[in-house]
Amino acid sequence: MLAVDAAAERLGLTAGLALAQARAMHPTLTAVPEDQTTDARVLDAIAETCQRYTPLVAIDPPDGILLDIGGCAHLFGGEDKLRADLLVRMTRLGYSARVAIAATIGAASAAARFGDAPIMENATRDARERLAPLPLAALRLPDETVAALTRVGLKRIGDILDLPRSPLAARFGADLLRQLDRALGREDEPLTPRLPVAPYVAEKSFHEPIAREEDVLASVERLAARLKTALAARGAGARRLELALFRTDGAVKRIAAGTSRPVRDPQAIRALFVERLAALGDEIDPGFGFDLARLSVLNAELCPDEQIGLGTREDQIELDRLVDRLSARLGRQRVSRLLARDSHIPELAAAVMPAQAMTRGEFGWDAFRRFRVEAGLSSRPLRLLAKPELIADVFALVPDGPPARFRWRRALHEVVRAEGPERIEGAWWSEKGGPARDYFRVEDKAGLRFWLFRAGLYRDMTPSPPRWFVHGMYA
Amino acid sequence: MAEIARLNSSPAGGHSARIDQLRRQLGALEAATGLAGECSALLALGTPVIDAVLGGGLGGGTLHEIAAAREVTAASGFALALAARRMRGAPAPIGNSCDARNDDRPVPTLGRSVLWIAEDLSLAENGALYGPGLDEIGIAPERLITVAAPRARDVLWTMEEALRCRAIGMVIGEMRPRGIDQVATRRLALAAAAGNVLGIILYTAPDDAPSAAVTRWIIGAASSLDAARSHDVGSPRFLARLVRNRRGPLGTWIVEWNSVEQRFELATYSEPVAGAAFDRPHRTAVA
Numbered sequence: 001m002l003a004v005d006a007a008a009e010r011l012g013l014t015a016g017l018a019l020a021q022a023r024a025m026h027p028t029l030t031a032v033p034e035d036q037t038t039d040a041r042v043l044d045a046i047a048e049t050c051q052r053y054t055p056l057v058a059i060d061p062p063d064g065i066l067l068d069i070g071g072c073a074h075l076f077g078g079e080d081k082l083r084a085d086l087l088v089r090m091t092r093l094g095y096s097a098r099v100a101i102a103a104t105i106g107a108a109s110a111a112a113r114f115g116d117a118p119i120m121e122n123a124t125r126d127a128r129e130r131l132a133p134l135p136l137a138a139l140r141l142p143d144e145t146v147a148a149l150t151r152v153g154l155k156r157i158g159d160i161l162d163l164p165r166s167p168l169a170a171r172f173g174a175d176l177l178r179q180l181d182r183a184l185g186r187e188d189e190p191l192t193p194r195l196p197v198a199p200y201v202a203e204k205s206f207h208e209p210i211a212r213e214e215d216v217l218a219s220v221e222r223l224a225a226r227l228k229t230a231l232a233a234r235g236a237g238a239r240r241l242e243l244a245l246f247r248t249d250g251a252v253k254r255i256a257a258g259t260s261r262p263v264r265d266p267q268a269i270r271a272l273f274v275e276r277l278a279a280l281g282d283e284i285d286p287g288f289g290f291d292l293a294r295l296s297v298l299n300a301e302l303c304p305d306e307q308i309g310l311g312t313r314e315d316q317i318e319l320d321r322l323v324d325r326l327s328a329r330l331g332r333q334r335v336s337r338l339l340a341r342d343s344h345i346p347e348l349a350a351a352v353m354p355a356q357a358m359t360r361g362e363f364g365w366d367a368f369r370r371f372r373v374e375a376g377l378s379s380r381p382l383r384l385l386a387k388p389e390l391i392a393d394v395f396a397l398v399p400d401g402p403p404a405r406f407r408w409r410r411a412l413h414e415v416v417r418a419e420g421p422e423r424i425e426g427a428w429w430s431e432k433g434g435p436a437r438d439y440f441r442v443e444d445k446a447g448l449r450f451w452l453f454r455a456g457l458y459r460d461m462t463p464s465p466p467r468w469f470v471h472g473m474y475a
Numbered sequence: 476m477a478e479i480a481r482l483n484s485s486p487a488g489g490h491s492a493r494i495d496q497l498r499r500q501l502g503a504l505e506a507a508t509g510l511a512g513e514c515s516a517l518l519a520l521g522t523p524v525i526d527a528v529l530g531g532g533l534g535g536g537t538l539h540e541i542a543a544a545r546e547v548t549a550a551s552g553f554a555l556a557l558a559a560r561r562m563r564g565a566p567a568p569i570g571n572s573c574d575a576r577n578d579d580r581p582v583p584t585l586g587r588s589v590l591w592i593a594e595d596l597s598l599a600e601n602g603a604l605y606g607p608g609l610d611e612i613g614i615a616p617e618r619l620i621t622v623a624a625p626r627a628r629d630v631l632w633t634m635e636e637a638l639r640c641r642a643i644g645m646v647i648g649e650m651r652p653r654g655i656d657q658v659a660t661r662r663l664a665l666a667a668a669a670g671n672v673l674g675i676i677l678y679t680a681p682d683d684a685p686s687a688a689v690t691r692w693i694i695g696a697a698s699s700l701d702a703a704r705s706h707d708v709g710s711p712r713f714l715a716r717l718v719r720n721r722r723g724p725l726g727t728w729i730v731e732w733n734s735v736e737q738r739f740e741l742a743t744y745s746e747p748v749a750g751a752a753f754d755r756p757h758r759t760a761v762a
Contacts, residue, residue: 318642319588326622326633334623338606338616350606355620362617365610372607379708380611382555383548383602417699417708443708447696448546472602475552475612475696475711475732 002034006096036062046095047194049250052292053082055201056193064112066105068191093250105191106183107131110138110157127184132158139179145172157183198242198296202226209248209289213277216245216293220273223295224266237262237303243273245284246292253284257328260320260356262303268321269295275328323355332356340364344424346439346471347384378422379441381451381472388469391452400458402440408470413444424453435460441474449474498530498722518561518673521738522730525715530722533557533690536671538664540688542652542678544695544714547601552612552711553694554647554675555604556732556739558589559614561645561673563737587644590637592622592630594650597679612711613734627651631659638666638674645673652682661687691719697729697742710734712742 001022004013008029013022023029039062047065050057053076056068069082076082083099090097100111107127114134131138134157137146149172154160160168160180169177181187202223210216220243231237239262245253257272277284327335337358339351349368371377393407402418420440427433435456443449451472458466519532526532533539543550591604603623606616624630627650634648646667660676664687667674681693693716699709711732717725729742 315642318640322637322640322642323620325636330622330624330629330633334625336621336623338604338609338619338621340606340616346607350616352603352621365606365615365617368607369610372610377607380607381548381602381605382552382608382612382711384605384608385602386599419708441708443699445698446545447698447712447714448549449696449708472605472608473546473548474608474708475549475555475713 001031039063044194045250046090046093048252049089049093049246050086051195051244051252052205052246052294053086055195055197055296056191057195058191058193060105060109064109066108066191068193069101089250103127104183104185105189106139106179107185109140110134110183114138128161131183132156132161136160139176139183141176141179145176148172149176196298198298199300200227200230200236200238200297201294202230202296203292203294205292206290209291210293211286211289216277216290217270217273219293220295221266221270223293224264224269227269227295227297228264228266231264231297231300231303234300235302236300237264238269238297238299239301240297240299241269241272242296242298243276244294244296245286245290246294247286248288248291251287253290255280255284256298257324258332258356259324260327260358261317262301264303268324271321272324272328275325279329279331327354327356337363340368342367345427346380346424350384378439379419379474381441381449382475384451384472385470388453388471391468391470394466394468400438400454402442403452403468406452406468408450413446413448413450415442416445417443421454439471501722518557520557520730521560521733521736522728522741524741525717525726525728525730525739528717528720528723528726529690533673535673536668537689538660538667538674538676538687540660540676540678540682540686540691540719542681542691542693544681544693544716546696547597547649547677547679549696549711549713550677550679550694551601551604551647551649552732553692553713553715554677555591555609555614556612556711556737557673557675558591558619558645558647559612559734559737562587562589562615562618588618588620588642589645589647590620590622590633590643592624592633592637592646592648594627594630595623595625597649597651598623601679611734612732613737627654631655631663634663634674634676635666638663638672639670641670641672643670643672645675647675647677649677649679652678652680652684655682655684655686657685657687664688688719689721690717692716693718 001013001015001017001019003015011026013026013029019031023031043059043061043063043065047057047059050065050067054067054069054072058066058068060066069079073079073082076085079101083101086099087097090099098112100108100115102108102111104127107130110131111134114137115130135155136149136157136159139157149155149160154163157180160176165177178187182189204219204223206219210219227238238259240256240258243255243257245255247253255273255276257269257276259268259272263269323335332354335355336352337355339353339358340363341349341351342364343349389408391403391406391408393405393412394403395405396403400421402420403415405412405414407413418440419442421438422440423436423438425436437453437455438457439451439453441449441451450470451474453469453471455467455469517532517534519526520529541550541554593603604619604621609616609619622633624633630648630650634646637643637646655676663674663676666672676688695714695716697712697714699707699712709731711734713730713732714727715730716727719725730739731742733740
């Protein structure tokens, strides 16, 4: 048995007991098999709920959550109140929890799991006194080390506190001393938060949970107004924002939105979330309402002070706003700009990038135009298929010439005119490079124009017939 | 409307005063419905014959429909060529961000940016726009913003948003004709008039549904010069059928896109202007 609940504990059962033995003692026992993935997921959900107290939340597997509440406890009326609030919240969610507050991760973890004093003073002396009666396992040591220590009669932390350090290290490994030092605050232990910490955060809690979209948007605007002051003080603007809505039942909804230029105007930020909320629709299930809203700036950039009345520049701002609105509604990847890339392989020569990520510029097309003139580049199609499509029934008059007719998507095309070939080498330096291609620009009887290629050189083809593809279409 | 078309196509010049009067009346009526934008910025095709039929060109804040006769590439080429004409005359975009801060130079406008929206399905079937190919027919790829919309509904929503944005010069929305009702096109027409932006719905197949668009075109590919004269593939060439025109008569032309001068030219060799059906290649008609 890995864990027992309170009722089982009263019956005298403990974790570590064999299930058969426990069943022999209490035949009516209910046993649930262990499910580590679900446990991890539940722990993560609880950690998400705890995110309301501090941005610095870390998971301490398998059953612990660490909160760095340095500097935030007073927001909840002190450490006592915070602890009480957390306990109430956990109880309401149906979990039993043990909460301890201490100056170090080690001490807090030891106190929560093995101790009875909920809050430890910051002083090291106090930590020593509190930790001394706890078993050595509280130091988060490997089982073998604890077993080895037990064999020589060292059972409690107090037993090793005053022992000479070097023999201890020599016999039980440096780990033991490090864990001890960390618990006592002699050595720093960093906390790795489960989510990156945003540089700018504003939050508001509601006595009466809110559920309506207008209320959410109104609070977004209020929070954005508060962020604006902080952002303006450093001359920064937000490029990526996240709205976290904490539901009363512990679930957290996170909604991210991006912008194409740094913004700090509350109205503009509100407008972004209007689209995001519209796009998400019913996915935002308010349940019994949200009781905390937090707006964080995930990415901030320097933003020159507002320029007003520069005429044409307003168009630019208008355009950026449109891009932001569309990106918020449809998704960032769906609103794009076309980029020229320095590659001779057709599908790599042009790239599509999110318009929000692209700062103004010519996106490499000037260089492309120079290259096209200098190299005398052959004609390129207006539309390129994502993947070249195999064509059938290809019949060529000359073995390595253009096809005289071909079948594509079940329609037979009779080629009337053809230009080519343009030989484009594959990326021979790469294993996935593929063979060289001979491209032809052909026009069929109806005037439809295609960009075809034969994969591989003709002389390498025999005896197998060459494979032909449609890669693009011309206007 | 039919009456005007008939009047306009009749050669009698004496009617011209009457026609002008009718046009003014029609304009006033349309202005009242909010469907006619400020027609100050007409987009001429560059072909006098066609421009005359259109009454000078496509109006600035109006909605137009272009349907693909068969392959959508030709129709999209036609729409993008219109976009190229729209971009023309607009100053070049800002070279880099440093220049933008230089106050000595006038900041160029991107007011002639073009938004191109396509449904995912259509992108998968007909391919995405290819920058080098765009550049080749004279459309600056840096002026283009492309949007891939999951459904036709999203294409319509995006078009409406963009049409209301005065920083956009032209909006092209590519989708299948199914399920686009008159209410939807009317919304778009109103948005176009509000933002004074030229809107084009690019249908992947011809459609007869009623719509609020000012003109409806069916664009197909046309063969290059006579095979006897040249074996080379020439400039983009379109068989353009104007099948609906609120402001004038209809017509069918074969036009060639001149990417250097950025204008449409009537094909110079003889073609059966009448009865050029798509199922009957016109080469046989010539012979």
